[in-house]
Amino acid sequence: MRQAVLSKPDGSSFDVWRGTLAGASASLVGIGLARFAYTPLLPAIIGAHWFPASTAAYLGAANLGGYLAGALIAGLFARWAKTATVLRAMMLLASIAFVACAFPVSFLWFFVWRFASGLSGGALMVLAAPAILANVAPSRRGFVGGAIFSGIGLGIAASGTIVPLLLRQGLTQTWLGLAVVSLLLTVIAWNGWPKEDRSKTAPAHSHAAAHAKNYPARTLRALYIEYALNAVGLVPHMIFLVDFVARGLGKGVDCAAHYWVLYGLGAIVGPLLSGHLADRVGFGRALRVAYVVQTIAVALPILGTGPAGLMVSSVLVGAFTPGIVPLVLGRVNELLAHHPSAQKGAWSTATTGFAVLQAGAAYGLSFVFSSSGGNYMVLFAIGTAALVLALAVDVFAALRAK
CATH class of the missing domain: 1.20.1250.20 (MFS general substrate transporter like domains)
Structure with a gap:
């Protein structure tokens, strides 16, 4: 467990392994479940007559559109609030989106929440791993980064195993089951994010600008x-x-x-x-x-x-x-x-x-x-x-x- 706890210049410490678990949970929720779990759900959505096939395809695209939006505005979120706060909010948003999708109120309702789940995934992808890796020794960043993004793979595997099992209980119950899993992962990740000293942001920016030629x-x-x-x-x-x-x-x-x-x-x-x-x-x-x-x-x-x-x-x-x-x-x-x-x-x-x-x-x-x-x-x-x-x-x- 060497390098499990990293001492920071300000005297505080960061538990790398707990942070890695938080990052893996974020990628599992934001990408693994929010995106890939929809694939095996699509035939069930059409079969249950929630939406016709042509409309359901657009709902799949809504997640991709939200992902792009989340990637674009993640930096803006991080400037408004601490990165850890944004990450917690995005994981909660993904959990809420699962609950909302359990009830096909209308096409617009479903589209908005699929877009929201994609937005959370894009923001989590941009912010989570860099926040963790900034506190990891360079010699271990490859492995820790890989562990963080293994959450995506777990989501892909879950899409072909857990989701079909949940579907036996019904489509609504499947969405609610995914919400419970997402919320549990959010709780696991809650205190795993590194503390951020926002007072040091400006000097770092100035330092980067000073070396723009390189x-x-x-x-x-x-x-x-x-x-x-x-x-x-x-x-x-x-x-x-x-x-x-x-x-x-x-x-x-x-x-x-x-x-x-x-x-x-x-x-x-x-x-x-x-x-x-x-x-x-x-x-x-x-x-x-x-x-x-x-x-x-x-x-x-x-x-x-x-x-x-x-x-x-x-x-x-x-x-x-x-x-x-x-x-x-x-x-x-x-x-x-x-x-x-x-x-x-x-x-x-x-x-x-x-x-x-x-x-x-x-x-x-x-x-x-x-x-x-x-x-x-x-x-x-x-x-x-x-x-x-x-x-x-x-x-x-x-x-x-x-």
Whole structure:
């Protein structure tokens, strides 16, 4: 348990492991449950005649729109109040949204609360991990960051296991059950956030401005582009994997569910493994490895490697769905090590770019799929090309920096 408690310059201390648990709880609530739990709920919502299929799809998009809004205004929230206060409020908002969605009052009601759940997820993504990692020794930031974002993987796994069990009790009871889980995680995280000395914010900002000439702007812009392209590369598996196995390969829904479980298992361990790799070789090199592995994994269905290849593909892409996040956050902090006040803004920009291209790719690939007559291989090819381009941008930026 070395480095479990970190002494701060002002004499106070921060329990790193308790903070890590708080961060993991935030990512599980804001992303893992608020976003991914909706996927298995969608057929039940349509089947219970809460909303027609076309309308229910828009409700799914409401969460993505809210996520983008949350990523954009998280910094504004943090300027209005202490970061810990904002984080607690966002987790409570997600819990309240689950309760509200248990009652389909109207389309507008449901849309607003799905948007609110997305907003909480975007704000939690931008604020939670940086608040914790600022109090973690640099040699352990990869692993701690991975542990924080493993909450996303737990949510993906829960979407294929816990949610179907809750649905046996009824749709309303499922939403209320998710609210209870969310509220319990909020309580667990409540006192895990680091204390913030807001009086030190201004000098840090001035210090960053004084060193503006050394600001790694080009490398940082390249990182934003890479991360956004990575979002595109993940979309084919995130949206079409189950359908590809069930209908494209003719294996049926039950068989397809097994591949989604593998995807979820990969998502649980992915952030921990990628974070551990970053601690050993550095965030820059770990990112490059991630782009190469993802490129191969997304391309495997195209290569016709059979069930074994598709299993590997499912696990690896699942692993990097949340696993890429701590690598990019760590790289942002690495590039801005001498500009700590700029780190939150840079991470917000990276998260926003990821959210925009992920949503755009989701709609764009859906259009490509329908216009190509249901050609799954085109989707995987586009995802592979996006990851190849991300790798090329990273290598070019590294060479130019030298």
